[in-house]
Amino acid sequence: MTRRTRIVIFLTAALGLAALFGWAFAGLPAFGNGSHVYAFLLNHVAVPERHTTNVVAAIVFDYRGFDTLGEEFILFTAVAGVVLLLRPVEREDPEDRGTTASDALRFVGVGMVGAGVLVGLWLIAFGYITPGGGFQGGVAVAAGAVLLYFVSNYSAFYPLGHVDGLDPVEALGAGGYAVIGAVALVSGLPFLANLLGPGSVGTLVSGGSIPFLNWASGIEVAAANLILFSEFIREYLHPARQDG
């Protein structure tokens, strides 16, 4: 199709789709009036049952923990896919294109790297008590680490982003999550049942298995994002030489 034909057909169809959306949204309760029995139930029972004050974390790692297992593996698989797709074909000799010129940037930036990683770890650690969690913290840790590349140079970042070392760590995170779930099976409980006692509300020792699942996902997300960034950065610095 020519571009014009494509645009015309698309706009017609989009109008139809817009009409459908409008008709559907008209049946929704008005913004702010959402009241769902599932949410109501969980908001009231999550703290007494699991002693975790962050209800979203309780849902992500406990009530709907199985979804999170799938999600972990989505991340894991996508990273495996990216590594597979960007695997070295033949690479040109490396030229160091990644050194920052500004001393001030380097000075401040390196400090920020440490702070970023720390904040990320804190977000993971306390993620089931206050806002945060394995995913959020994991991304923050990875972002802090990647900052190292931007504020100094590639050889400083390389040890952190070295894929060979990260692969087992990432697999450990994803596999660890599944193993924790399976361990419950061994003791006769359903898969992913919360094994340990709930602990006391509002402290780090609460939520049973939730902290472990939390850390497993935090480790996996951090490692996965680091691998992704380093794959793309390596592709940028050492582009694959193709035969055309």
Next chain:
Amino acid sequence: MTWLAPLVVAVPLLSGALVAGGDHVAPRALQNAIGVCGSAATFVLAVLLFRAAERHEVLTWFGGWRPRSGIAVGIDFAVDPLAAGMCALIAGLSCAALVYSITYMPEAAKLYDTLLLVAAGSMCGFVLSGDLFNLFVWLELTAVAGYALTGFEVKQLGPLQGALNFAIVNTLGGYFVLMGIALVYARTGALNLAQIGSALSTRRPDGLVIVAFTLVVCGFLCKAAVVPFHFWLADAYAVAPAPVCMVFAGVMTDIGLVGVARVYATAFSGAFGLHAHAVGDLLLWLGIVSALVGGVMSLVQRHLKRMLAYSVICHIGIMLAGIGLLSSKALGGVAALLLAHGLATGALFLVAGMLLASLRSIDELRLRGRARARPWLAALWFVGTIALIGPPYVGAYLGHAMIDDAAAELGRHWVQPLLWLAGALSGAALLRAGARIFLGFGQATAEFLSPEVREDPPDRGANLPLLGGTTAVLAIAGLVVSVVPGLGPRVDEGAARFLDRRSYAEHVLHGGPFGFKHDLPFAIEHTSLESVIYAVVATLLALAIAAVGLRPPRSLSIVEPALAGLKRLHSGVVGDYVVWLTVGTAVVGGVWAVTLR
């Protein structure tokens, strides 16, 4: 027995993680072994699960979160025999793919095994799940593994184009599913399929429910490659490595249909109860159109895998038509057809892979006559093709016949000839290719075929006996599906259970009993004379069309413009595909807006 269900998903996922984690540490042979053992173990578990599910629905709540007064708190797997059987098929095909890949993919493609295993685990999770959002999660995981596997040959443009088209169209489909989920959640406050079904059945469906259903169904139809969401499939399946295609064509596309059937049966059938025929009719027509388009397009291909891809679209269309008939007999037929089709098409893809490995080409015209000295390959190819065409009591016949019976019971006698015709068209393409390659019949050139697609053969050194052995197992299994004693009654009963919304909801939410007939007879299903006649006619028609295709007469050029137009629609440009996706969703929604109120 409830511990079986999560293991069917956890074992392949864990094996995949293990293979990836031991990547730089463990030798290649160990990684292969883990992969094959993991998928074989999953197969065994799935068969055990099937035996358990036959007696009563196997229900497992993850984390032990049981529902409270009818409100589901956690995620569940509610396993019925059809779902467990599908898991067995998924695991079996994945195992075969891994065994085949041991020698077919000698390049140390470390993460390839991981991706196949993860895809297997997630497909099993999809068919077993009883929670709407969980379905979405497994759908996305399967898709993500698929994108990377399709683009495996990163040095050539074709695979990359195929992977991109696959990724973009399927991702958009996934987003539509998610929007539908958001709308359903807003109305019912639930994500559990049984609970949604109960909540929606209490009032007449309004715009929100109809549009939510449209979005979810269209998203799944993208995955299932139904017209007009089907354009990506030929691009993707033509370029993925053969064992990957086998898994995709055998089970991954069918996942979309399972999704449509499951969501309709458990969540929306109560809401649309009085207008069920409006839902079914549209699915029936989409199925028939897909089957015919797939059949015609497969006739104009010269690249074997692309031809097989259109054959997949054709059979998906037949299966969707069966689902659209909304009866348990038809759904049982779909299950039988799915089994036969998965095995036979899988075998055919593997034969294509062997042709590429040994004769260094996969193009029908370039291979003309070159495989004359390979009787075993010829036998495998023709066995697979016959199984797909489905002459009486061979291969796909049982599924076709059950769908025919259901159509006849509903008084729709025009459905059968159309579906048999479509099957004959795609069968003819495969017969023609087989005759040209293995027997040397036919002309050396053909103007009505699409342009050539080059594909690089794998590195030398494939162990042909191992490849052949794997293929033979699949081909023969596909051939005998129609005469497996007891299969017919069992799929029929399984389908009846699949469609029974009330008992499903009672069982899942309130622990009510959900048993049914076991001790079904081990007999070969009786089929009507009508089906036998259709099957014979279709087989003869396929042979005739194949013969005409080998030496097309001048008069055939009348259809040239129509064919060219159809081919031009399949342009390979992803922007066009997205436009058709939008058009399709708007049309489906529009039709249901009018007929479902």
Next chain:
Amino acid sequence: MSYLPFAVAGWVCLIGLYGVATSRNLIHLALCLTVTQSSTYVLLLSVGYVRGGTAPIFKGVKLGTRAVDPVVQSLSLTDIVVSVTVLALILALGLDVFGAAKTVDPDEIAELQG
């Protein structure tokens, strides 16, 4: 006013689809996909909003206080992960396409057709 967030979700979805359908650059296309996905976040989170509700975090907050819907927030979390992963894959494919064909225009890489 009370339906504006939903209208925004619908608009963002359609404009993202338009971007994907008419894009001339694979990187741009990947980002348009992300835009389309954002519409699902907006829809999910708008559906879950409760007027006057606090965050569903009860540290230092009395149990039983009106809070917004935590379930849709967990769904959005999964949604974001999916979005990131698909974006990464499509960008990787785009890089490979550039390496193989020296172009990132989707209209020009249609080697498979018919």
